[in-house]
Amino acid sequence: MKKENDQETELLVPSKTALEQERKILLALGTDIARVREKTDLITLFSKRIRSFFYFTHTIVTLIESKDETYTPFLLDHEHSPIFGHNRYGEMVAAHFSLNEPFIQAVLQADGPISFLLEDIMDKPQSPAFLRVNYERGVREILMTTLRNEEKPVGFIHIYTDREDGFSDEFRSIIKGITPQLASAVANIIKNEEILNKEKEKSFLLDFSRDISAVRTKEDLAFAVNTGLSKLNALRGYVIRKINEDGESLSTYIYDPGIANFDDPEWVALTTARFPLNDGLQSRVLESYIPLLFSVEREVQRGITSSYLHYWKKVGYKTMVGIRLHYGITNLGILWLGIEEINIQLLQGICFQISVAMANIMANEQVEKTQQEQAFLLDFSNDIAQLKTKADLETAIFKVLGNALHSKLSMIRLIADDGVTMPAYMFDNTLFVKAGITFDQMANSVITIDEPYTAQVLASQDGVVFNIEEELKGGSAYAKLWETTGLKNVYALPLRAGNKVLGTIWLHSDWLSQLVLRGICAQISVAIANIQANEKLLAYKKQLEVENDYLKEQIKTIYNFSEIVGTGEAMQEVYRLMSIVAPTNSTVLVLGETGTGKELIARALHNASPRKDKLMVKVNCAALPTNLIESELFGHERGAFTGALDRRIGKFELANHSTLFLDEIGELPLEAQSKLLRVIQERELERLGGKQTIKVDVRLIAATNRNLEEEVKAGRFRADLYFRLNVFPVNLPPLRDRQEDIEPLIHFFVDKFSKNTGRKIRKVSPKVIQQLRSYSWPGNVRELEHLIERSVLLSTDGVLQDVFIPKQTATDKQDLSFILNRTLEEVERGYIVEVLKRCAGKISGPGGAAELLDVPGNTLHSKMKKLGITKAEYFA
Template structure:
């Protein structure tokens, strides 16, 4: 019977196709000899000197419902403990009474679990291949008397067959494993052929690695261009929970290759297994180790990614066991794909750079203004380097000061820069500035406290951006220093930046030249405006030949050809500006425009800017440089009208200019030499103003070099007729009328009037009378009654009805206005009512054209 049993068992073993079938057949054949509950086969692993479950009969197992069963099935048990050492030392099966060994020190946990489920004895036999133990067969029984010697002998004789069968199963599994590896790598290789981008690679890698470890995570890091650091390229967190902020921090960080972990991976040609807790105990201070622990990863595998002899990066994978062939096959293909993708990305990046540079070169040629320059340069820097100009400085005229010209609005407030230009300006002798100018290429500077305070003044914004460095490049046009540009950033291509800065230099030069042309154009326009104003006045002809005016002419003829300062005194309307023009036109300076400033016509806050000009940023609203009237009048004449109205603080600066013959623009540092002839005019009594403290005595004496007092019109009545005739001719032409004449009565009115407004009042009266005249003769003037004139005024009968009085008055006014109802000089203006009301009253009162209009 025993022989038949062995024969049958041998036949059964030859038919085994699945490893689980072996233990089931074994149990079924020998259970007829000895009652037992279940049996298993464990294998020895010489790598870590352990043994693990290999073949199990789950259906017959009495411990399959035990809470620790799953751990037992996956467990690894040391070969060095006394229980298993006694099995290895025996030359056949050994029967153990569990009650005697379950509580012994170092006894394996599976003995206690079986004992708790009613098992009382275990028969242990070593499986050997030749002289080499390869595993054990465990037979368990719940019988108190254990296993018989006969059963032990049968097991001893069966053991060689079982050892051979187990060995064959192991070999078959290795063959199947290699086939699966080949199939896995072949599928992976087929999938990789379709990879064209980083996104494609992420999908294929994620699918492959999930097959190896469904719940695990991984990260692929690439070698950075600096050759000294690595950054995250692809990642997957798997099924683990994680701290999102910590994950983002880890992914954003650059890690030096020689950080204690990465260098060990890169130096190894086989995958390396890392225990996360042990690595943390090494105190490397690496945030990704904290992340792994936070995600619950206990073991990580690291393998270098190499494309031929080039280090591309590395793979870190959460997995407990290393399948070296598969990992090496995966990583070799990942490395090739990464190399190809990064090479393609580099080609695309260079093509994009070339396109940006071509567009930039095209756009920069069209730059004419500062705003154009800001737009074009910002576009190219944002497109190429994801940055902007922090500050673009230009070298001032003194060749020492660098003033901000363009700046990023998110770092600077424009009005604050204008108000605090000195604070934001640099000195060419500062250490960092000197370094930039001494270098022929852009330089990278670390932002320390010194650089931040002296050059950037960007502490808050920089900290928000977490930027620690700045690129600076000099702007030159040939050997001429124009300024420099500062850009915040850490990965800016220096060759590209050098080319951009060269084109910026040319553009800045063009913009400055264009601004200079625009300033000259504005200056020319200003001069043209002055010229037009002068051309509109026939200032060569001064009307008047009386004795008072003859004295004025003699004084003008004596002073005109000199450079002496002239002070014109006289009441309002006496013709002081006309006299100033006459003096200028009789001088050697007549070839240039006389410049006029009315000191009473502008606020005290603006008169200094009007006289002396200002630099950009000198005060709020000073957005560009302005040339003052003194500069505009250089080598010519400056007429200061109403000089008595000048504020005291401006008088001080005017006195300095008159004394020193030089000035500075507001907010400027450069001294400008002047050659200006001053003619001042006032209707005030300056001596009285000096005594009252409203006018500086030293300025008065400086201006009062050659005073000329212009007589009022009431003191030169002999000139009234010639002046009236002059104005009649002038305004008749401008009004398109035939020459209008004066009646004897009208002339007597003019000569009898006191003329508080002098010649100007006479001029305005004649102009108004010409416009209102309905025939070629002006017969009377409507002058203020305060003059005491005895002109005949039509008397309205007192016994007329109110409507008739109103009707006659409207007709009288309409006749004076030549039938004109609305507009300047119309009846509506004289009556002080709207034109529509005049029309309404005319209809109501029956006033027709025949009542007031005569040919």
């Protein structure tokens, strides 16, 4: 019995050979571990050295992050990991696993390596996901041990095998023996990485400093900042905002080109917006001496309403870092970074370099700005000195205020001859649009020199600055109007020419240079004095200019796309062709029956072209006497023929750099056609009786209701001219092919003639609409227009109850040419079907087929039944 016990004891106690082997392995591994300096060294130790003694699939090392009680992957053996190709591998590598779950707590409480069968633990509550992922790739057991530094757990070793009971006691003993050395090796690796990171930071700052030192302009700074910041790990974007001259807001100065999205209106608006300094975020950054890390979601929940914060949330930013940019005690702006972690020392070094560069650039910009202001005043003085009219002065003032000073002219008021009243002289009619104030209202508002604000300005030497916010506190009615502009200040200055006070000028802006402001006001005063002296001499010329401008505006008002009514398929094709050809200089041939609106299309093409600022010249070829066609088109010199008492400018010259509309081109005589062809080909002409060749740049639009191809075959129209004109044909559909447009046209003309005649037509009866839809319209839209005008005049009760449609026209008779070579029954059947289609399937009642055919409804029903006419034939 004792012998058996002795044998059992021998089995439990390792042999000397085993102990010696284990000692050798530990000694060899200890030597290898002592040489570990980098992650790759430790990976090699596990994947090759330890694997040469014991079998396992792969191993990883995780580190504990005490602040959030998690552990994360630190060292990974991608080469031997069976889960490397798993679709969740990336998720596992980036994950933070909780320390507060049973599986890892068991590892922490063990005094050495502890193993688990994955099948037993992977599906338990709170078990980490990497257990299931490894099991799916064939791993069956995991051996884990805690790495400790000064008795404090700092991480774990994970060793995996695809065999159950795959970890021998000898292997466990070896791992337990080398665990302290592994913990030291991991600590050394971390320290080495920290040292390397510090060296990289120093190198980064040195490179960044070198790049910044070469910066001279804002563009240079943008390039240097983008080059430097792009090296920061996990950076999702950045923006630098500069404090504006008002000291109360910040605007975008430089941004990461990688986050630019010019297709997003919200992003574009953020790049141009002014953000209040005291918005709850930016003020905190500017008051802090260290970078601040903000949780976007938390700041939104705190009630911060800044548009940029909500945009960050929209695009998925979780955290943002804000760093104050300052030079000495002067705040310059803020650097915002989309980054998860803060390296305070590195960011402070970056921002110091950026701040120095910004301060230098801003100082240079200020010097340049002063020089530009002086040059600007000199140029403005030269421009103003040449002005002779109020219109020229207005153009010059709006140009200089809008382009150079980013300001708005509220009003210039001049003292009248009575020395008391101050009527309006000049005013930006776009300034108070939000307040609903028009120029006429402002012009009719005449004040006196005793008005409090005006008196204060006239009494000042260099003008007065009114802060709108401060004026609102006093309840000023003017301040309420000023507030609608969205600008912060009103600059009011007296206008003086020598010792004479002319009036006052009122400007709106956020900020204006006093030097520039006084300079332009002095120049404006001189210009106004000169203009007043010349106004009587220029009165007649001014009247002609006003009438010309008025005519242009009337033409733009009368002829525009809003007059073209129709949304049907046929008109949509016309609109498509117009949109293609309108911006070009190509010749257009508008084809269509009489009354389809060819001139309207021509005007619309001109108004949508680059030549729209000049008048379109129209020539009705059918209305020109044969002996005057050449003179009308090309002009004549004095004495060219009997009755030519003065030189006459032809329509081609008049339309130079504009559009010439040749209406009814098919009516032009053959002799005139040949001369027209030459001008079109050569783009030059000679007046009758003249010898000088005149170059012209004219865009041609021709129109006709004739079939020009048939006219060419008949010898009445030149083929070469037809080909020159038929560059881009636009065919206008007849009204009978635009059934869906008839009702909108009816309402359009009813509204038009109701206003013109003073008749208030509130409604058009359905009977009228049906009758008009069933009519064939040989005269097209023009016929419909005249028919509605007549009906409106005859209407007495505000409702259009009746229209007076001709029973049959010549066109209707011509349209029945299809009866030839057909039987009487076929003709009768086909005609009834066509009438039913025109009446939209309505058989009886007003506008029905029976009324159009002048037969009783029952008779028509019987006839249809006899002829076998089905609903499908006429009601498609």
